[in-house]
Amino acid sequence: MNIGIIGSGGREHSLCFKLKESKLVKKIFCFPGNAGTETIAENINLDITDFEKIHKTCEQKKIELVIVGPEKPLVDGIVEYFKNTKIKIFGPDKISSQLEGSKTFTKKLCKKYKIPTSNFEIFNEEELALNYLSSIQYPIVVKADGLAAGKGVYICKNLDDAKKAVKEIFGGRFGKADCVLIEEFLNGEEMSYFIISDGETHKFFQTAQDHKRVGENDTGKNTGGMGAYSPSRLYTNDLDKKINEKIIQPTLNGIKELGSNYSGFLYIGLMIVKNEPYLIEFNVRMGDPECQTILPILDTDLAEIILACCNKKLQDIDIKWKNKKSVCIVLCSNGYPESYKKNIIINGLKNLKIDRDEYIFHAGTAIKDDKYLAIGGRVLNIIVTTENFKNSKDKAIKILNDLDWKGGFFRKDIAYKVT
Ligand code: AMP
Ligand code: GLY
Numbered sequence: 001m002n003i004g005i006i007g008s009g010g011r012e013h014s015l016c017f018k019l020k021e022s023k024l025v026k027k028i029f030c031f032p033g034n035a036g037t038e039t040i041a042e043n044i045n046l047d048i049t050d051f052e053k054i055h056k057t058c059e060q061k062k063i064e065l066v067i068v069g070p071e072k073p074l075v076d077g078i079v080e081y082f083k084n085t086k087i088k089i090f091g092p093d094k095i096s097s098q099l100e101g102s103k104t105f106t107k108k109l110c111k112k113y114k115i116p117t118s119n120f121e122i123f124n125e126e127e128l129a130l131n132y133l134s135s136i137q138y139p140i141v142v143k144a145d146g147l148a149a150g151k152g153v154y155i156c157k158n159l160d161d162a163k164k165a166v167k168e169i170f171g172g173r174f175g176k177a178d179c180v181l182i183e184e185f186l187n188g189e190e191m192s193y194f195i196i197s198d199g200e201t202h203k204f205f206q207t208a209q210d211h212k213r214v215g216e217n218d219t220g221k222n223t224g225g226m227g228a229y230s231p232s233r234l235y236t237n238d239l240d241k242k243i244n245e246k247i248i249q250p251t252l253n254g255i256k257e258l259g260s261n262y263s264g265f266l267y268i269g270l271m272i273v274k275n276e277p278y279l280i281e282f283n284v285r286m287g288d289p290e291c292q293t294i295l296p297i298l299d300t301d302l303a304e305i306i307l308a309c310c311n312k313k314l315q316d317i318d319i320k321w322k323n324k325k326s327v328c329i330v331l332c333s334n335g336y337p338e339s340y341k342k343n344i345i346i347n348g349l350k351n352l353k354i355d356r357d358e359y360i361f362h363a364g365t366a367i368k369d370d371k372y373l374a375i376g377g378r379v380l381n382i383i384v385t386t387e388n389f390k391n392s393k394d395k396a397i398k399i400l401n402d403l404d405w406k407g408g409f410f411r412k413d414i415a416y417k418v419t
Contacts (some may be wrong), residue, residue, distance in 0.1 A: 002027045002028070004061070004065070005031070005067050008032050008033055009029075009364075010363040011069050011291040012037065012069040013033075013363070013381075014381075015067060015237070015291065016036075017040065018298065018360070024301070028040065030044070031046055038367060042061075055082065059249070061162055066087060069092045072147065074100075075141065077095045079092065079093040079097075080110075088307075091263070091265075092262055092263055096264075099256060099266070099284055104181060106281070109254045116246055118141070119182055120182065122182075125180045141156065143181040144180065145178065145181060148345070152173075170200055176419050188272070190270065191208075194266070194267055194294070197263055197309070198313070202266075202321050206297070208280045208294055210225045210227070210289060210290055211228065223336065223378075224378055225289045226287060227410070228417060230285075232418060289330055292359075293327070296385050298321060300320045323387075324392075326385045331378075331408050332377055332398060332409060337380065343373050344374045350372065357385045360382055365379060
């Protein structure tokens, strides 16, 4: 069958690469893709908020299944749009997508179903929020409600930081704000936990730990993700059981009561405090760079898994994982996450030699006159899987040193807690 993938990042290149391995897949189209997907699929440059255009293109190209990478089209209802057509779509509907689209929706769901999460208050008025800030202990976390591309979260050490955050949010920094969320700061270690669901059955889809800060030792500005490792060092059967019983099952039940059935990938962002899981956030998609880190250790046909989900047959699939440790290091443009230059040639990328169990997934790249160009903040993802994290990391760093791209930088300490 022909498949369409929506998105243009490292996540989408890794999905494309993994689907390409399947005997079920004839041709892949990426909307719009990047220079990496262009080598294994056909890129089609269109506006991914234009569902009608996507649908028409799918008909023309005889695409039978669409996989949605990023959250925005899901939150905007692309699944509902395709439900009235003959083309299958993989991802959650609008009701389910509120798990990522609205932090207050998720917090209210947590309260109703007693899902462990940080204590919180929601304020609809700036003045009430500011008054409340004077009555609490610090640190705290202030969050904007809607999608903010990872930027609407402020960790506030004191009253001044918190006031600034509340004012910025109500001032419209992340779009019109009807409310603000003020929550308790959780002190623990983060873990990203993934499931895949067909609306009736859900299955484990690995764990990972990403590094969001731009600087070594997890310091500096937040980014989309500078690297990750999988599996998470915190994962145990005991913790898995708690996550399922206390967080996943009640969430899926809650969604069902709202008239939806969660279908797609679900990313459960957790803080583990004294071996107890607390929900920080849900994302209604795979993580980026977690997806690139996890897919190379998947040992089952991804197209088969996703098709089974679309046909509500996930129950029949045994999802297998390789016994390998995966490390992903992200190569970024100099200046990221602030301003950076675009259209910088990535010399040496074309002739870069990699071995089996080593992967290069593109993010912000384009190809012009037969040359690779960096056009985004996060440019390449280098992934290596071996029998231990140290080897994987050392090999990934060697690839980056071989490439020796002067236009960019990467964190040399990814996976430091396990190497
Ligand atoms: P979010 O967009 O909600 O995932 O938040 C971004 C990051 O902020 C998370 O990955 C955490 O590192 C941090 N964070 C968010 N909420 C909390 C919290 N309640 N306690 C501690 N850290 C948090
Ligand atoms: N790696 C974090 C995210 O995908 O949101």
